[in-house]
Amino acid sequence: DSGVTQTPKHLITATGQRVTLRCSPRSGDLSVYWYQQSLDQGLQFLIQYYNGEERAKGNILERFSAQQFPDLHSELNLSSLELGDSALYFCASGWEGSTTNEKLFFGSGTQLSVL
């Protein structure tokens, strides 16, 4: 168990809809990262939050947004969903202050199916 909790595990929705994916990081980790895993694109970095502030952006669509709350949990909001958004969405957490930095702990993911 990585200590990172993601809910829900599965999500089935229709095109055009909006969904919210939730992530609780490991205790003590200030950073939350969102990754998308799909068959054609592989594992891709979407966005990072550090202690409530957006830190870095990757290949995240404008229809997607995220936030990190004061209790450090994070939510990834996906809107105007398209068939191509179907993927496994992972949240990871880490602590930048470690001397063995960049050890990310991944949750088990949310499988999103857009029908």
Place this chain on the structure above:
Amino acid sequence: QQQVKQSPQSLIVQKGGISIINCAYENTAFDYFPWYQQFPGKGPALLIAIRPDVSEKKEGRFTISFNKSAKQFSLHIMDSQPGDSATYFCAASRTGGTSYGKLTFGQGTILTVHP
């Protein structure tokens, strides 16, 4: 310049054999090279990582070999076991600042170890 190319896509090895997975990167600014292991239904988990100041790192049956001039690195799994059957991802990133945790992943290798 952000790509990490991984090969082979799939690998079948007999129990006790050596599994070798190769990766090549383009961005010379990358200075952190981890390998992640992913079992079905789980998120990726850090297996072993290396920085460019060393050419090899060994942890148990797992060894990373790193060739800075060729911009290549590989994972060797000695005495492969059926429990090693999983998908393996190489990754690369720049350390520090906003690059922390922003991993660029290879496409993954599905390893099957036959008993």
